[in-house]
Amino acid sequence: MSYDYIREGDAIYNRSFAIIRSEADLKRFAPSVEERLAVRIIHACGMTDVAADLAFAPGAAEAGAAALAAGAPIFCDAQMVAHGVTRARLPANNEVICTLSDPSVPAQAKARGLTRSAVAADLWRAKLGGSVVAIGNAPTTLFRLLEMLDEGAPMPACIIGMPVGFVGAAESKDALIQYPNTPHLVVRGRRGGSAMAAAAINALASAKE
Numbered sequence: 001m002s003y004d005y006i007r008e009g010d011a012i013y014n015r016s017f018a019i020i021r022s023e024a025d026l027k028r029f030a031p032s033v034e035e036r037l038a039v040r041i042i043h044a045c046g047m048t049d050v051a052a053d054l055a056f057a058p059g060a061a062e063a064g065a066a067a068l069a070a071g072a073p074i075f076c077d078a079q080m081v082a083h084g085v086t087r088a089r090l091p092a093n094n095e096v097i098c099t100l101s102d103p104s105v106p107a108q109a110k111a112r113g114l115t116r117s118a119v120a121a122d123l124w125r126a127k128l129g130g131s132v133v134a135i136g137n138a139p140t141t142l143f144r145l146l147e148m149l150d151e152g153a154p155m156p157a158c159i160i161g162m163p164v165g166f167v168g169a170a171e172s173k174d175a176l177i178q179y180p181n182t183p184h185l186v187v188r189g190r191r192g193g194s195a196m197a198a199a200a201i202n203a204l205a206s207a208k209e
């Protein structure tokens, strides 16, 4: 049996990005990094209509790209996000950090009556200023991050807010958009996910398609 399909990786990507650009309404995105970001996010989920749900704070995409180029660490809410980051695209061998598996997290979560995902964000505090944060799974990580900012934690260079789901996902992203002066890149509503958040990092990391 022989099937007729594109066999070469770069050719598949190129064809895919061409289809996205022909089908999605990307007019409102600034050329270069914002447009590339929108294309990669759509590519990760297969839904061209997600373009309408993208909310990018002015300058946030450029700030995220510049922070990565300067060597900023990347904080991820889930290992799935961290594993989706293509290390070869990172411009400065950036650290990719997921604290969800830190041994202190389960006991802390129990003691404080929080999810492990929320407690894990507290371990980001020392290096949070100027970092790039990628939240693709857990709404409680995003809520906790906003609480930390309110408590005086330093502002990241860029916050990718793309948690998915039915409980807290849309609400946490609305809160991020409304929080003053956050450099946010958001997929509004219930849609989101680890793949989209990782794709957003990959778009910011390199101008190479």
Ligand SMILES: C/C1=C2N=C(/C=C3N=C(/C(C)=C4\N[C@@](C)([C@@H]5N=C1[C@](C)(CCC(=O)O)[C@H]5CC(=O)O)[C@@](C)(CC(=O)O)[C@@H]4CCC(=O)O)[C@@](C)(CC(=O)O)[C@@H]\3CCC(=O)O)C(C)(C)[C@@H]/2CCC(=O)O
Pocket (backbone or CB within 6 Å): 077, 078, 079, 080, 081, 100, 114, 115, 116, 117, 118, 136, 137, 138, 139, 140, 141, 163, 164, 165, 166, 167, 168, 169, 192, 193, 194, 195
């Ligand atoms: C309520 C949670 C939600 N999880 C979702 C979707 C997915 N989660 C997967 C996996 C494997 C993991 N989810 C955890 C983060 C776990 N998920 C939760 C929590 C209970 C609470 C988070 C929150 O509400 O903010 C959370 C555990 C916690 O105490 O924080 C995970 C750590 C659970 C675990 O396996 O221990 C784990 C992440 C592992 C990692 O990568 O580090 C799924 C693959 C589900 C599955 O197994 O079928 C899926 C992945 C989605 C994605 O793209 O990332 C929701 C839908 C986000 C949901 C929160 C919202 C809701 O509506 O319920």
